[in-house]
Amino acid sequence: MVAATVTDAKARRLAELREFLMSRRARVSPAEAGLPDGGGRRRTPGLRREEVAVLAGVGASWYQWLEQGRDISVSPQVLDSVARVLKLSGTERRHLYVLAGLNPPPPEVAREDRDMCEGLRRLIDAWLPYPAHIMDAYWNCVMYNDAAAAVLGMRSETAENCLLSFFTDPIYRSRSRSWEQNAPQVVAMYRAACSERPDDDGFASVVAAVKAASPDFAELWERRDIRPGGQVTKEIEHPVAGPLFLESTQLRVPARPDLVIVLHTPTPHAEADTAAQLAWLASPEGRRGAMHPVAG
Incomplete structure (x- = not known):
C-alpha cells in the first residue's frame, strides 16, 4: 500500500x-x-x-x-x-x-518584490504600542518601531546586528531579566539560520565578530545546539514602565526570504499588566517620563 x-x-x-x-x-x-x-x-x-x-x-x-x-x-x-x-x-x-x-x-527575491520595505514599515508601525523590528538573513537590523527603541533599547548606534547587540549592548542586558535563560536559545536559532545557507561567508563574519566581542557567545556557540527560529519569552525590567513580559515571534514573508519580522506580544503574568504598561509608555505622559535620564 x-x-x-x-x-x-x-x-x-x-x-x-x-x-x-x-x-x-x-x-x-x-x-x-x-x-x-x-x-x-x-x-x-x-x-x-x-x-x-x-x-x-x-x-x-x-x-x-x-x-x-x-x-x-x-x-x-x-x-x-x-x-x-x-x-x-x-x-x-x-x-x-x-x-x-x-x-x-534557496529562495530569491523577485525584482517586483524588492520595494516591499515601505509596506513592512507600515506593518511594524501598526504593531505599536508593542515592539517590532525587521532583520535580514544575518540578523542585521533593517528597521524597528518606536516601541522597540523605548522597550528594548534599540537605537541607531547599536542596532546594526541583533545578535551582536544581544551579547554586547549594556542597556539591553541590564534590562533583560531573562538574558541567561534566553542566550542559549538565541545562539541555537542563529546556528539554524546559518544552516539554511551553509556556503554563505556572511554568517561566518558575524559569528567571528560576536565571538571576539563576547566570551559568553563563544562558549555557547561551541555547544553546537540548533533550533529553528520561533518564539522566545522575554522578561524586561524597564526603568520607567517597570516589569514587562513579552513573547517575541519570528515571521517570514515568502516574497522576501531575506527578511525576518520579529513581533513582540504581551503575555499574561501576575506581576504586571504588560499590555497596559506598553500603552502607557507610548502615551504622551509615558513619552515624557522616558525622556528623563534613568539608569539602564
Whole structure:
C-alpha cells in the first residue's frame, strides 16, 4: 500500500512537470528567445521543443522525455539551462526543481518584490504600542518601531546586528531579566539560520565578530545546539514602565526570504499588566517620563 502511494505521488508530480513545462514553453515567443520567427503562422504557440533543446544545450530527445514527464535523470545545471530558456522566475525555477525531484535552490527575491520595505514599515508601525523590528538573513537590523527603541533599547548606534547587540549592548542586558535563560536559545536559532545557507561567508563574519566581542557567545556557540527560529519569552525590567513580559515571534514573508519580522506580544503574568504598561509608555505622559535620564 505504501509503495503504491509513493508511485501515485511520483506519477502526479511528473504529470504536473509535463503540464508546467508545456505552459511555460508556450509563453516564450521565438523573438523573445532570440530566434527568427521565420514568417508566417506557427502551429505551436511559443517555442517548439526542439528549439528549447537547442537553446538549452541539451539533446532534443532528452528534452522531449523531460517534457513528457518520463522518469529520467536530471541535474541542477541542465534544469537551470531550461529555466533560462523558458525565462522562469525564481519561484518558477524552484517549482521546476521540485517537480523534477531535486532539492530546490534557496529562495530569491523577485525584482517586483524588492520595494516591499515601505509596506513592512507600515506593518511594524501598526504593531505599536508593542515592539517590532525587521532583520535580514544575518540578523542585521533593517528597521524597528518606536516601541522597540523605548522597550528594548534599540537605537541607531547599536542596532546594526541583533545578535551582536544581544551579547554586547549594556542597556539591553541590564534590562533583560531573562538574558541567561534566553542566550542559549538565541545562539541555537542563529546556528539554524546559518544552516539554511551553509556556503554563505556572511554568517561566518558575524559569528567571528560576536565571538571576539563576547566570551559568553563563544562558549555557547561551541555547544553546537540548533533550533529553528520561533518564539522566545522575554522578561524586561524597564526603568520607567517597570516589569514587562513579552513573547517575541519570528515571521517570514515568502516574497522576501531575506527578511525576518520579529513581533513582540504581551503575555499574561501576575506581576504586571504588560499590555497596559506598553500603552502607557507610548502615551504622551509615558513619552515624557522616558525622556528623563534613568539608569539602564
